[in-house]
Amino acid sequence: MLDYRIYEHPIIDFKRGRLIKFTYNGNIIEAYEGESILASLYALGYRVFSRSPDGSRPRGAFCMIGKCSSCLSYVNNVPNTRICIEPVRDGINVVSGDGIPEPPANISSASVRKEIVDTDVLVIGAGPAGLQAALKLGEKGVDVVLVTDHFRLGGQLVKQTHKFFGDTRYYGGVRGFKIAEKLVNELKKYSTIKTYTRAFAYGFFGEGYMGIAVQGEEPVNLLVKPRYTIIATGATERMILFENNDLPGVMGAGGAQTLMNEYGVRPGENALVVGSGNVGLIVAYQLLQAGVRVHGIIEIMREIGGWIVHAAKVRRHGVPILTGHTITRVEGAEKVEKAIVAAVDDKLNPIQGSEKEYSVDLVLLAVGLQPNYALLSQMGATMKYIPEAGGLVPVRTKYMETSIPGVFVAGDLTGIEEATTAFIEGEIAAYTILERMGFTDVITERDRLVDFLWNEYRMSPVISRARQGKLKATVTEEEMEKLRRGMDI
Amino acid sequence: MSSKRTGIITKEELVEKKLLPSMERLSNGPIAILECPEEIPCNICVSACPFNAISKSRIYEVPRLNPDKCIGCGVCVGKCPGLAIFVVDLSKPGKAYVTLPYEMLPSPSKGARVELLDREGRVIGEGTVVKAWVYEKTWVVTVEVPGDVWFDVRAVRIVR
Numbered sequence: 001m002l003d004y005r006i007y008e009h010p011i012i013d014f015k016r017g018r019l020i021k022f023t024y025n026g027n028i029i030e031a032y033e034g035e036s037i038l039a040s041l042y043a044l045g046y047r048v049f050s051r052s053p054d055g056s057r058p059r060g061a062f063c064m065i066g067k068c069s070s071c072l073s074y075v076n077n078v079p080n081t082r083i084c085i086e087p088v089r090d091g092i093n094v095v096s097g098d099g100i101p102e103p104p105a106n107i108s109s110a111s112v113r114k115e116i117v118d119t120d121v122l123v124i125g126a127g128p129a130g131l132q133a134a135l136k137l138g139e140k141g142v143d144v145v146l147v148t149d150h151f152r153l154g155g156q157l158v159k160q161t162h163k164f165f166g167d168t169r170y171y172g173g174v175r176g177f178k179i180a181e182k183l184v185n186e187l188k189k190y191s192t193i194k195t196y197t198r199a200f201a202y203g204f205f206g207e208g209y210m211g212i213a214v215q216g217e218e219p220v221n222l223l224v225k226p227r228y229t230i231i232a233t234g235a236t237e238r239m240i241l242f243e244n245n246d247l248p249g250v251m252g253a254g255g256a257q258t259l260m261n262e263y264g265v266r267p268g269e270n271a272l273v274v275g276s277g278n279v280g281l282i283v284a285y286q287l288l289q290a291g292v293r294v295h296g297i298i299e300i301m302r303e304i305g306g307w308i309v310h311a312a313k314v315r316r317h318g319v320p321i322l323t324g325h326t327i328t329r330v331e332g333a334e335k336v337e338k339a340i341v342a343a344v345d346d347k348l349n350p351i352q353g354s355e356k357e358y359s360v361d362l363v364l365l366a367v368g369l370q371p372n373y374a375l376l377s378q379m380g381a382t383m384k385y386i387p388e389a390g391g392l393v394p395v396r397t398k399y400m401e402t403s404i405p406g407v408f409v410a411g412d413l414t415g416i417e418e419a420t421t422a423f424i425e426g427e428i429a430a431y432t433i434l435e436r437m438g439f440t441d442v443i444t445e446r447d448r449l450v451d452f453l454w455n456e457y458r459m460s461p462v463i464s465r466a467r468q469g470k471l472k473a474t475v476t477e478e479e480m481e482k483l484r485r486g487m488d489i
Numbered sequence: 490m491s492s493k494r495t496g497i498i499t500k501e502e503l504v505e506k507k508l509l510p511s512m513e514r515l516s517n518g519p520i521a522i523l524e525c526p527e528e529i530p531c532n533i534c535v536s537a538c539p540f541n542a543i544s545k546s547r548i549y550e551v552p553r554l555n556p557d558k559c560i561g562c563g564v565c566v567g568k569c570p571g572l573a574i575f576v577v578d579l580s581k582p583g584k585a586y587v588t589l590p591y592e593m594l595p596s597p598s599k600g601a602r603v604e605l606l607d608r609e610g611r612v613i614g615e616g617t618v619v620k621a622w623v624y625e626k627t628w629v630v631t632v633e634v635p636g637d638v639w640f641d642v643r644a645v646r647i648v649r
Contacts, residue, residue, distance in 0.1 A: 008594060009594075010592050010593055010594050010596075010626065011592060011626045162570065163533075163568075163570040163625070164570055165529060165530070165531035165533070165570045166530060166531055166532075166533075166548075167531075167532055167548060168532075168533065172532070172533050173533040173536075173537070173568055173570060174625075175625070175626075289592060289593060289594075291594075302494065303491075303493040303494055304493055304494065304495075304496055307527055307529060307571070308492045308496065308498060308526055309524070309525060309527070309571030309572070309573040310571065311492070311496030312496055312497070312498055312524065312573065312608065312643070313571075313572050314496070315495070315496040315497055315608060315609055315610065316606055316607070316608050316609070316643045316644040317593075317606070317610050317644055318606070318609065318610025318611070319610065321495070321496050323494055456547060456548055456549075457530045457548060457549070458530075459547070459549060460528050460529065460530040460548070460549030461527075461528050462527050462528055462529055462530075462549075463530065
């Protein structure tokens with residue numbers, strides 16, 4: 001039997017839960033409690049999880065956080081279930097997706113209980129921004145509803161195994177997953193914070209209700225009416241174009257991190273990383289720690305995108321970084337067997353005859369992230385397309401309030417940056433809400449944070465592009481008032 | 490070629506950024522080399538140093554090491570999130586001691602034989618672990634190496 005689980009790791013002690021048995025395409029699968037269905041299948045060597053609408057092309061794991069559609073499967077007859085964020089349970093029946101499914105005939109919404117909740121603050125997203133905001137609100141005894149679509153809190157912190165940069169006040173020097181543990185433990189201190197996992201915010205209604213579908217043994221249609229809302233839905237990995245980029249084995253860098261760092265499942269044996277930003281460099285290092293051979297990091301630009309310290313870390317372990325190169329195609333039957341890489345000319349076009357072939361089973365894309373703006377956009381917030389921020393982002397004030405009064409934003413949703421600024425933005429949003437609720441003692445700290453964020457932290461030349469992006473999306477209170485009245489600014 | 494193209498930090502670059510201690514100081518005994526040439530917004534090393542030898546006046550400045558205060562204890566080696574700090578001791582003739590961060594398997598121990606890896610991961614010799622301790626899963630490993638490769642050895646692979 002193939003077993004891709006990691007039992008010895010230099011950084012992480014994987015604690016696996018009790019043995020669970022479920023069926024997958026008619027086979028009995030043994031998994032451990034706490035794993036996602038996909039992770040448990042991947043550990044046994046499964047690589048194809050669904051097929052394209054016409055059935056001809058296999059689809060593998062890609063994002064691993066419930067954002068793409070590569071793993072849509074049937075779970076207990078419910079089609080289009082993302083098994084990457086579906087926890088394993090005893091006795092469930094899982095069948096791989098195959099094209100476009102028919103809606104199940106025997107499912108009705110009548111059996112779903114409706115629950116209406118009034119709260120002071122609704123926080124959507126439980127990553128660094130959402131958690132930090134909820135904690136600051138909880139400290140003041142404010143009623144908070146915190147929701148996340150995952151079955152675990154912590155967002156993407158849970159798969160970050162490196163010690164974070166930054167300031168010790170914002171968990172600098174602590175490994176990401178350890179920060180998640182700490183914050184989640186702190187949540188328990190505050191009885192006014194009510195947390196819902198497996199809870200999908202599906203839409204905002206004119207009457208002031210946010211609709212949230214809470215999955216579970218007893219699903220709930222949660223209608224939350226908050227006085228204030230903080231949206232911190234994070235970001236999703238980008239895809240790039242090349243031949244056969246949908247072949248299983250082509251995976252987002254974050255997808256591989258989820259597998260190896262969260263679930264302790266080796267994503268492959270031989271890897272190629274595309275993109276030399278910090279994510280690409282860090283994931284390459286983490287692959288080495290997980291026992292995966294990294295054949296190289298491919299970078300289309302002439303210079304390495306990420307920080308030199310991260311590049312130096314992988315270089316001294318023998319990983320080459322090929323600048324001025326791009327991936328042109330992958331090949332393989334049902335999964336990646338090789339990747340073709342070519343040098344590029346000054347216009348970034350592949351140079352004929354420069355192709356190199358790599359025998360790899362894993363091609364990780366670390367080519368940037370884009371904000372998860374859909375919910376905010378549905379709510380009607382004014383958005384702006386800003387390339388430096390990673391795409392469409394909400395226009396907001398320096399206090400993180402959007403064009404919808406009382407609706408705040410924080411973290412990567414507001415423009416791709418990193419965890420330290422997500423913590424700080426979450427805190428600024430929380431303090432501003434607290435100020436409105438009469439807790440004027442937080443104003444000094446909030447203003448100090450705004451000053452630190454803009455006039456010190458973001459002044460670093462290595463993050464100047466992100467700063468530019470954030471700056472372009474930030475307007476004054478007066479400009480925001482004009483926007484709200486439909487005027488140009 | 491610049492390190493932005495290669496991922497390899499050069500001596501010249503460290504000298505230019507005032508990050509390389511003088512040869513005189515290096516030969517006086519262990520001292521940290523902060524191989525952190527970019528202006529990263531991070532101050533972990535500053536608070537890590539028990540001797541207040543590392544300073545930054547703004548969070549994103551390149552760190553400054555006071556060579557008179559640094560005793561080469563290596564506490565910063567295990568704490569730097571960039572794994573960018575090394576300690577070098579050239580006080581013994583003909584040999585050097587390099588202290589480096591290590592986050593791979595197997596775990597190191599005193600007396601272990603290691604392959605010495607240069608900045609490109611090439612094996613450039615063998616050495617012996619003379620000291621190893623761990624901070625939050627980052628090992629701080631001191632290896633004895635030939636005196637002429639103190640600037641080249643930046644990683645080790647433990648011979649199983």
